[in-house]
Amino acid sequence: MMSDYENCRMHMVDVQIAGRGILDARVLKAMRIVPREYFVREGMEELAYEDAALPIEEQQTISQPYIVAAMIEAAEVAPGDRVLEVGAGSGYAAAVIGQIADRIFAIERHELLAELAQKRMAALHYDNVVITVGDGTLGLPDEAPFDAILVAAAGPDVPPALKEQLAIGGHLVMPVGDPGHQRLHKISRLSEYRYDVQPLGPVMFVPLIGEQGWHEDGLG
Template sequence: MNYAQARQHMVRTQLKRRGIAAPAVLAAMREVPREAFVPEHLAQHAYEDRPLPIEAGQTISQPFMVAAMIEAAELERGNRVLEIGAGSGYAAAVMSRIAAHVYAIERHAELVEIAAARLKRLGYDTVELHVGDGTEGLPDAAPFDAIIASAGGPFVPQVLKEQLEIGGRLVMPVGDGEQRLLKITRASATHLEEEDLGGVAFVPLIGAHGWKESDHAH
């Protein structure tokens, strides 16, 4: 299978046709090999328009959703970004092609180990992975120009809002049952603006400021 061709086709048909327009996002999605971020037996499905299962019972989001969230976060060169729910490392890799530094938190140590090996192999050395509770953010590295949560919580944790730089953008799915993708912009030290970007479906965000593990036990 020609993955490079499949990647170009994915960008053309799944992203551009659905309105993803930011040149930096399209370029990053053209560059990062999604087939390297899924289990080997699923590599041939890497550019299909759907999420795929990965290790630890988690998923890698569909390409369109990754691109839409990164576009909504308005990443720029020089930005410092926090991703909550690193999973396979794919979204962090895409963001690393745009932003200066990406910090990514994942509660499954197994996923961090696998993602770290992938990122190292691909030479994506501006991504820093941490094992921990993403709902707490990463206070030691704050503030961030953008925060993206790749899992859905009951609400946007206050602690994450506080880790946004002035002008910073936070994109996160919120809701029980029906989830909405929210974008929060820190307009000033005291004022936050909120925008609803539409309905989405994400795995639950488990943590101190998210869902309890018992709420979503399989």
């Protein structure tokens, strides 16, 4: 017999995700497995399966479930992949990706969020997800190349470092724009120097702060 949270999770996937056009069976299966209530701020567990972004520590957010699914599907994450996620937040998206891909490296600039996310991975035995603290705009060159890169914050443009760390044939998905006007982009690496850019639609994310993103003391 399923718990209330499990029932909510199945409903979330069927109505909010599959019902809105997400077709990748691996993404749907992964989101049925990962308990989102573990990844929200304490006291907000009852809201875990609402189709909305929720506040977490350090004035950040956990993205709405549909956006998480849409980004993973757009990045074409597949079994055997090595994936980089920038902006780990609570760790939820990395946990979902980890149900599909072989190895996940997630960067978070807030030490507290990274610590909490890593504790959740350990508690759930998600051993293929590694959370690190650092400037996500610079990626992880020592672990590159990556088959897919997902960025959960909006920058003024796609950081060159991340494009360089994308494997040929790989896909990078991130929002681009200022807080008032952001669009999700899919960047596919065709060769060493050629990239295809596909706009996917309007979104709203926190700013991507870092050396190749927005400045810490304000946009611009």
